[in-house]
Amino acid sequence: MSILVNKDTRLVVQGITGREGLFHTTQMVAYGTKVVAGVTPGKGGQWVLDDKIPVFDTVKKAVETTGANTSVIFVPARFAADAIFEAADAGVELIVCITEGIPVQDMMRVRAYLDQKGSRLVGPNCPGLLTPGEAKVGIIPGSIAIPGNVGVVSRSGTLTYEVLYAMKQLGIGATTTVGIGGDPVNGTSFLDTLKMFEEDPQTEKVVLIGEIGGTDEQKAAQYIADHMTKPVVGFIAGQTAPPGKRMGHAGAIVEGGEGTAAEKVEALEAAGVKVAKHPEEIAHILKSL
Amino acid sequence: MKLHEYQSKQIFAKYGVPIPKGRVAATAAEAREIAAELGGRVVVKAQVLVGGRGKAGGIKLANSPEEAEAQATAILSMKLKGLPVRKVLVDEAAHIATEIYLGITNDRAARKPVMMASAEGGVEIEEVARKTPEKIIKTHIDPLLGLRGYQTRDLALGIDLPKEHWKAFSKVCFGLWEAYQKSDATLAEINPLVVTEEGQVLAVDGKMIVDDNALFRHPEIAEMRDLDVEAPEEIEARKYGLSYIKLEGDIGCMVNGAGLAMTTMDVIKLYGGEPANFLDIGGGANAEKVAAAFRIILSEPNVKAVLINIFGGITRGDEVAKGILAAMEEVKPEVPMVARIVGTNAEEGRRLLANADMITADTLVEAAQKAVAAAKGGAQ
Incomplete structure (x- = not known):
């Protein structure tokens, strides 16, 4: 047993084609985490990591297609709040935001919104989650x-x-x-x-x-x-x-x-x-x- | 990032908060000109980012342009709490009937902005909060809804503001909220907000702190940064993406990660030493960043030893060691260096550093003890 993430976690990586996103996706996959999808607006239809992981334009599409239930966010600070809103609107239950430097008023709006939606956020400005031997979501x-x-x-x-x-x-x-x-x-x-x-x-x-x-x-x-x-x-x-x-x-x-x-x-x-x-x-x- | 009074008030005015007529001056002659334009009594105010300007003699009344010039001459030659006065604000002096406090800040525990008003204006709000907290009326603002009209009436009622001023007060509340929200402030404060003898509601003082993380969308505010309030090393560190804070001790610290950097300082203290700085080099310790960090740490003449504490996670220990060695080639430090590298490929990293005559340690405690001993040895 564990909390929040385990071997059944189906992960979507927001910002998967960025330098950080791709590097850490490689590490998460190597650890055994089930990374089922990535999202980068404008890059839908591509595949990454030896064509094993599909990239979608939106989180909604990624969730509909792959049944992802957890998201990890590597997008830059100025787009991060939007990425969290998008994940919550797509019905993702657990959102893990690694990004550092998000304006605090953005985070106050995010919190107020998530409290209504019922999605759980971990972070931002955090290293993520690790359930040793099962799944690593983050860095x-x-x-x-x-x-x-x-x-x-x-x-x-x-x-x-x-x-x-x-x-x-x-x-x-x-x-x-x-x-x-x-x-x-x-x-x-x-x-x-x-x-x-x-x-x-x-x-x-x-x-x-x-x-x-x-x-x-x-x-x-x-x-x-x-x-x-x-x-x-x-x-x-x-x-x-x-x-x-x-x-x-x-x-x-x-x-x-x-x-x-x-x-x-x-x-x-x-x-x-x-x-x-x-x-x-x-x-x-x-x-x- | 803190803004000056004149900058804060200009932003407030942009969103409809009435402020006194006036302008900022860098010389006494300019102050005289502004006073002549305004006519009548003016107030000359030092623009420095410290509290208690009035008590320190940085705020003076002047009855004529000549007097304004004389006051400005005196104030512009002052240092307030160590900071030079480079500008004065010359404002029309208001005929004050009542002073109130009005401010918005982030309530971290509530995770919402909170607007606060008090009939005890003109004194430090922290002082009021300590002595008579019941005199501060608060209302939390839903970040998705924004400030609502009834909330401003709650505040007005709470501070016993006469009803004839409610409309003007409400307008100031909305102006302040907009200024706070649209500038990404973490604090927007009017103290005092005055009711004049003529019945006008006027922001005679102003203070703003803007979220550093939001400056990317406010380039016009980013340009207002006053470098006088920061140590030169802190400004230099920011250029390299390093987080540096100067302290009083003699053991320089270079660490990856903010929590670990604070902990390293604490452990130095625990074993009888004093840290000279907080320094987080962030992820991926490349030679350029490490060299910049060394230069900044060693620019402080008090530093008698340096402790390097790196947790190699994804960054490999041997790569960090190579970065440190390349940086040492460039900077050639003369004080003893204690290095502790743990995690991935740490052994190889330690071997590289030991060959370069660095003192190495396996644990943080051992590293702190060795750094404290090295600093004391260097002092003799």
Whole structure:
């Protein structure tokens, strides 16, 4: 078992003929993900990857023809919001947006629209999802994680790889890794993901990797305290980040004294989460649980 | 990206928000001319991107063109919180009867814009929020519907605005909403919005922050960027697509990925060191990018050691190592360098770097400890 993506995932890649899109499609196919279609407006009728994957002009056409149920988006930031709307209108259940740099007002409109439509968005500005041994939707390097019983959810990319890698060194594997992304307004939250891990029978432990900015970690802490039966190990990046500065991620900023690492660590610890001091320690804490 | 008061007010005016008559001046002589054109009492205001300009002496009244010139001379020679004053705004002085606060910002938790009004205008809104949060009236705006008329009446009622001003207030609310939406702002604020003795509703101050990610569709706003507020290294870094923030410590950091870059800083601190910067080189560490990153890190004379932390995922470790070596050839750093490369082809990468006299480490903790030791050694 796993959450969100597995061996039955039928994936459509939006922006499949772009440099990033094509490169990562190759990687996803090599991992064993069922990539059934690609979309690039104006390139419908072409085939990519040794003529194995058909390209369509629209997501609607791709879904009708191939039965795709999940989409991954690699289109540039200025077209990304439109790509999300298109996927939602085509009835795609799960939309994973890798693109970084989408204007935040676009994302507020996307969120308001998706809340009415019922499609789930993961990201944007995220590395996507990995269910080791089954499917990879996004850009997480497949070789750094093994199948196991730990659910991982994170706002970061390489920091997540670091944690998966440290887990693998100790023989600890993951059910699913969910990169929810580093933007201030995103689709799936920590809270949403924790609920799914709590309900997933194969997930026995959870790792939550947060960072400065916003209050999503605090909301997650409240849920953990009230409802979670599985142990959670936490980590918060940005203890040394100066206030008022955006630390790479659009959402990683302490504003008006809010969203500091210290308050997040405090909220998590109060909810019984073991908070690691550095990423390698996460794997050691998991081992001891 | 923050906009100056005069820029913000010009944008507000474009969407129908009444602002005082006035213009911006770069010299005292120009300030005098503007004051003469306006006639009567004027206010001379320093255009710098810091709060508390009034308290710092950057805002002065003048009763004549001569006085305006004198005030402008004084203000243009000032530095406010370290920033030079390059321009002053000369505005007609309003006869203020009441001061209110009106602003729109992104409510991150609600994932919607929120419009806020308060009868406590003219003071810092954060101060009001801390002391008397009940005096701030809020209304969330549906991003698909936009601001609705009844919401402006809710605000007017909430701040006890006399009914004769509601229509003018509503017009300002809609103007501010349009300015916010059409400019992709993350903050649009009028503080104070005044009711004059003549009964006019007027935005005498203005502040805007525009979403950097949206500047591609606002080239006219992108041109307004004030480079004074950014460290020169930060401007240089942006040219190469690097994300760099200068800090106070002595250990330079070069990392791929924002979360890992923050974590690297934290682990340095955990082991008794102080990071000199945040630097995310992003994906695909090619030699050109790495060289630019080295130059920027080493331009800071405080830096006594550099920690390179790269997680090779799709980017292979040996390729990153080659990029680092090529960059070192060019930059020839003189401080100790600690490199940690993990992930795909990391062993080959480490071997290449060890041959080049770099200190290598297997784990982030080990790398941080070695960098802290190297920085302390260099200080003796």
